[in-house]
Amino acid sequence: MAIEAKIVTKNSVKTINLPDDPSDRDLMDALNCEGDLVHRADIGNWEVWKGTDSSDRTLVIGTSPYIGQLPKQRKTCTLNEIQAQNLVSSVDQLLADLASK
Numbered sequence: 001m002a003i004e005a006k007i008v009t010k011n012s013v014k015t016i017n018l019p020d021d022p023s024d025r026d027l028m029d030a031l032n033c034e035g036d037l038v039h040r041a042d043i044g045n046w047e048v049w050k051g052t053d054s055s056d057r058t059l060v061i062g063t064s065p066y067i068g069q070l071p072k073q074r075k076t077c078t079l080n081e082i083q084a085q086n087l088v089s090s091v092d093q094l095l096a097d098l099a100s101k
């Protein structure tokens with residue numbers, strides 16, 4: 001079974017399909033990332049990820065299940081394009097504000 005996630009760039013939001021329990025490699029492939037995978041935030045039901053070499057692409061995906069939780073399945077991303085863009089912008093702003101202090 002597949003889940004939906006969002007790839008957010010400055011100019012667009014694209015919905016992609018991923019396996020319901022994606023590996024780090026699946027997340028890296030979605031970001032076109034060959035560098036390190038960076039978990040930027042957990043906010044509510046969503047996780048925000050970036051690759052160290054894909055600064056223009058951000059992945060928004062549903063949270064992962066707890067270790068013992070069955071089935072091993074992430075939530076699908078039900079955010080619309082504007083919500084996904086706003087989530088990424090908010091995380092970027094929060095991290096920038098924290099880094100400047």
